[in-house]
Amino acid sequence: MNLWFFRVICLLAVTLVASTAWGENIIFPKGSVVDVTKPPYNATPNDQVDDTRAFQQVLLDRKRLIYIPDGTYIVSDTLRWGGRQTRTVLQGQSEAGTIIKLKDNAPGFENPTKPKPVIWTGRAPAQRFRNGIRNLTVDIGKGNAGATGIQYIANNQGAMRHVTIRSGDEHGVIGLDLGYTNEQGPCLIHDVTVKGFGIGVFMKHAVDGVVLDGVTVIGQRKFGVINDGQCVSFRRLHSKNSVPAYWNKRGASLTALIDSTLVGTDGAEVHAAIINDAKMFARNITTQGYARAIDNSDGTRQGVAGNRVDEFVSHPVLSLFRSPPRSLNLPIVDIPEGRWCALKDWQSVRTHPPVKSTYTRKDGKKVQLTDFAPSLQKVMDEGART
Numbered sequence: 001m002n003l004w005f006f007r008v009i010c011l012l013a014v015t016l017v018a019s020t021a022w023g024e025n026i027i028f029p030k031g032s033v034v035d036v037t038k039p040p041y042n043a044t045p046n047d048q049v050d051d052t053r054a055f056q057q058v059l060l061d062r063k064r065l066i067y068i069p070d071g072t073y074i075v076s077d078t079l080r081w082g083g084r085q086t087r088t089v090l091q092g093q094s095e096a097g098t099i100i101k102l103k104d105n106a107p108g109f110e111n112p113t114k115p116k117p118v119i120w121t122g123r124a125p126a127q128r129f130r131n132g133i134r135n136l137t138v139d140i141g142k143g144n145a146g147a148t149g150i151q152y153i154a155n156n157q158g159a160m161r162h163v164t165i166r167s168g169d170e171h172g173v174i175g176l177d178l179g180y181t182n183e184q185g186p187c188l189i190h191d192v193t194v195k196g197f198g199i200g201v202f203m204k205h206a207v208d209g210v211v212l213d214g215v216t217v218i219g220q221r222k223f224g225v226i227n228d229g230q231c232v233s234f235r236r237l238h239s240k241n242s243v244p245a246y247w248n249k250r251g252a253s254l255t256a257l258i259d260s261t262l263v264g265t266d267g268a269e270v271h272a273a274i275i276n277d278a279k280m281f282a283r284n285i286t287t288q289g290y291a292r293a294i295d296n297s298d299g300t301r302q303g304v305a306g307n308r309v310d311e312f313v314s315h316p317v318l319s320l321f322r323s324p325p326r327s328l329n330l331p332i333v334d335i336p337e338g339r340w341c342a343l344k345d346w347q348s349v350r351t352h353p354p355v356k357s358t359y360t361r362k363d364g365k366k367v368q369l370t371d372f373a374p375s376l377q378k379v380m381d382e383g384a385r386t
Contacts, residue, residue, distance in 0.1 A: 024094045024162070026067075026135055029346050033091070034063040036073075045071020050103065055079050065089045068136060070097030076106045078120050085122025085153075086129050092136030095162045100136060104168070105143035112198075115173040117151040117180075124153070126183035126208055131158040142168040149197070151177045154187040155208070161188070167196030170219060179204025179228060190214055190335055198222045200239075203230040206252040213335055217241065224262075227253045235259050235332065242267035245287075246274045253278035257285065259332075264289025272303070276314055283327065285309035347384030349375040 036043045036051075036058050043054035052075040058066050060082035070093045079100070081088050092098030102109065102118050109116050118138050122128045131154040140147040149165035149172065165175040175194030178184055182205040189212040194200040200217030201224070203210055209231040216238040217224035224245040225237065229252045237260040239245035245262040248255045255278075262273040262285065272295035273287040274280075279298065286308060287293045293304040299315030317325055352375040359367045 024096075024135065026091060026093055026340060027343060028067060029343055029348070032346075032348070033065050033067040034058060035067045035069065037069055043068075043073055045069065045073050048074060050074050050076050052077050052079070055100075059088065062088070065091055068092045068098045068100075070094055072099040072101050074101055074103055075118065076103045077108070078117055080120045081122050081131070084127070086127060086131060088121070089130070089132035089134065090119075090136065091132075091134050095135050095137060095164055098136040099139055101139040102141040102144055102147060104141045106141070106147075109140075109144040109147040111146040112173055114146055115148045115177075116146055117148040117177065119150045119152075121150075121152050121154070123181040124183035126155045126185075128153045128155045129157055130154070133160045133163055135162045137164040137166065140165075140167050140172045143171075145171045145173075147172045148174045148177050148180075149194070150175075151180045152187075153178075153181055153184055155183070156186060158185075159188040159190060160192060161190045163191075164193045164195070165197075166194070170196040170221070172197040174199045174202045175217075175220075176201045178202060178210055179230065181205075183207050184230065185209045186211065188213070188335075192216070193218070195219055199224075199226055201225045202228070203232060204228040205230060209233070212237070214238075217245070223247050227255055229253050232256070237262070239263065239273075240265060244271045244273060244275050244290075248274070248276045248278050248280050250277050255279070256281045258283045260285050262287045262290070262293075273307075276303075278314070280312070280314045281327075282309050282312040283329070284311075341386045345385040347379045347382065347386070349379050351375075352378045 036054055041054040041058050043051040051073045055075060056079060059079060062083040064087055118140060121131045138149045140149055152160055175197040179202045184205060185208045187210060191214040193216040195218045198221045200220045206229050211233045213235045218240045220241050220243055223243055224239040224241050226247045226249055228249045231254045234255060234257045239262045242265045268289045269291055271290055272292050273290040274294045276294060276296045277298055285293060288307060293307055293309050294312060296303040296314050304312055311326055349372050354375050355371040357369045359369050361367060
């Protein structure tokens with residue numbers, strides 16, 4: 001096994017094992033999170049009134065978990081992470097029910113040569129820890145040809161999960177832009193669907209790595225996915241397109257793509273499903289409606305002429321010891337989905353007063369300490385599940 005393939009598979013395995021998720025219809029106990037529909041923000045869903053100010057204010061206030069109940073919220077400008085652009089999560093109630101929708105023909109979103117995102121989570125350096133977007137839909141509306149759905153960066157523990165990004169009229173530049181800034185990742189993109197746009201998912205730069213699992217791209221005008229320099233571990237890409245599903249583009253681009261289904265629609269018969277101009281490992285790929293599975297212009301320059309990829313390596317396999325020329329094809333554990341408990345099973349540690357004490361520092365100053373450990377233990381002893 002050569003070293004770049006080993007690196008990619010290790011990144012995939014670590015992220016898959018370490019991740020958890022919540023399902024649909026997420027409801028928190030009253031007062032436990034910042035709800036964008038409550039004072040002082042007062043965003044109101046389904047009223048066709050612009051809620052940009054409410055969303056932007058809660059982001060500028062640097063609230064850690066921002067809860068968005070089901071409904072459609074109209075915005076007319078980019079929603080930008082505030083402060084240090086870190087440890088902020090947009091949490092919808094459900095992927096299908098919570099919709100952030102860009103106003104049709106919104107000023108500033110008309111020029112495709114100057115893309116503008118609906119949501120922007122920050123930029124390099126790689127200190128955008130724990131940024132997350134979960135359980136919601138972003139809709140760029142109609143007449144916004146210069147719109148990008150989400151420009152997303154996260155590092156180490158960040159994840160985007162159960163998110164749909166769609167265009168109301170198939171226009172738009174990029175659905176999910178992971179390449180607008182350097183030092184992306186490590187982060188996880190899980191169960192994300194992109195409908196429309198010129199490019200479904202875009203990645204760039206050589207630092208630091210992205211893991212994607214369960215991504216669906218539908219109806220793009222140019223490419224389903226482009227990787228232009230990133231180290232990518234990709235499992236379960238589902239594409240339905242008249243254009244190539246994946247372009248692994250030049251230079252440092254490094255992709256491991258496995259367990260995927262790529263369906264070509266009208267017009268796809270003149271394309272390869274996958275275009276590789278850099279380094280790629282592919283395994284268990286099924287294609288349909290394309291001229292061939294893989295065009296490969298790098299390494300061995302040998303592609304895959306049929307519609308099935310059992311295993312493909314773009315470059316000669318290098319090994320420090322005697323080893324089979326193929327991967328071991330070991331089983332991969334699915335990303336676990338955590339169980340979301342009913343509200344009756346929640347309990348607050350604040351139901352039991354904390355222990356207060358005073359600590360004297362070396363300089364003689366007294367500092368009051370508040371210890372919630374006994375409170376937490378009591379709640380656990382009472383059998384609370386969350």
